[in-house]
Amino acid sequence: MGQSVKEVSAGGVVYSPAWGEPRILFIMDVYGRWALPKGHLEQGETPQQAALREIEEEVGLQGTIERELGKVHYEFSRDAETVDKTVVYFLIRATGTELRIAANEVLATEWVPVADALAFSDYGDNRAVLTKAVQLLTGQAML
Numbered sequence: 221m222g223q224s225v226k227e228v229s230a231g232g233v234v235y236s237p238a239w240g241e242p243r244i245l246f247i248m249d250v251y252g253r254w255a256l257p258k259g260h261l262e263q264g265e266t267p268q269q270a271a272l273r274e275i276e277e278e279v280g281l282q283g284t285i286e287r288e289l290g291k292v293h294y295e296f297s298r299d300a301e302t303v304d305k306t307v308v309y310f311l312i313r314a315t316g317t318e319l320r321i322a323a324n325e326v327l328a329t330e331w332v333p334v335a336d337a338l339a340f341s342d343y344g345d346n347r348a349v350l351t352k353a354v355q356l357l358t359g360q361a362m363l
Contacts, residue, residue, distance in 0.1 A: 224302045230267035231258025232275055232312035233353035234283055236331065242357045244337045244350075245314065247278060248328040253342035256350075257326075258307050267308040275312065279329060280320025283312040287356075289349040309349040311356060334358055 233256060234245040246254045259274030261267065268285055275281055289309045296303050319329050332340045334357050338350055354360075 223300075224304055226304045226306070227260065228267070229258050229260050229305065229307045230271040230274065230310070231256050231307055232271045232283070232285070232310045233289060233349060234275055234279075234281060234312045234314050235334070235353070235357060236314040236317050238317045239331070239333075242334050243331040244334060244353065244357075245279065245281070245319075246330045246332055246337075246340055247326045248330075250325065250327065252327065254330070254340055255343055256309065256341070256346055258309070268310065271308070271310050271312065278322050278326050280318070280322075281314045281316060283314045286311045286313055289352045292345045292349060294345050309346075311353050 235242045245257070247257050249255045257275045257278045259270065259278070261270040272283060272285065275283060287310065289311050292307045292309065294305055296305065317331065321329060334354050337354055338347065341350055
């Protein structure tokens with residue numbers, strides 16, 4: 221059996237109210253699945269710094285972190301090792317809506333109405349952070 225390694229990444233539920241009501245940004249990842257933008261922490265970087273950097277690198281957007289939404293944990297295999305991954309997600313208000321896609325990391329993008337966000341995501345692991353973001357953006361009470 222291979223060894224196990226721990227990795228930490230950070231990302232965001234990026235939204236913009238530019239259309240009159242908020243929309244959430246989804247990216248199509250290199251596996252052809254709709255996901256939230258995220259990426260690894262570089263040495264000495266906080267999760268907040270990493271989330272903002274990764275979003276700018278992947279889609280060319282800058283934003284403001286409004287709050288932490290939670291952490292997602294999952295495991296996957298890479299070569300002969302098991303990766304125990306933790307991703308810290310933040311609610312991030314985009315400062316614009318014009319995207320500049322990093323073609324090596326993102327196949328497509330979509331600004332999705334908040335009401336459709338939970339059904340749009342291809343990763344069930346993100347359900348808790350997306351639910352929290354939707355509740356915050358629609359003014360619904362936190363359950």
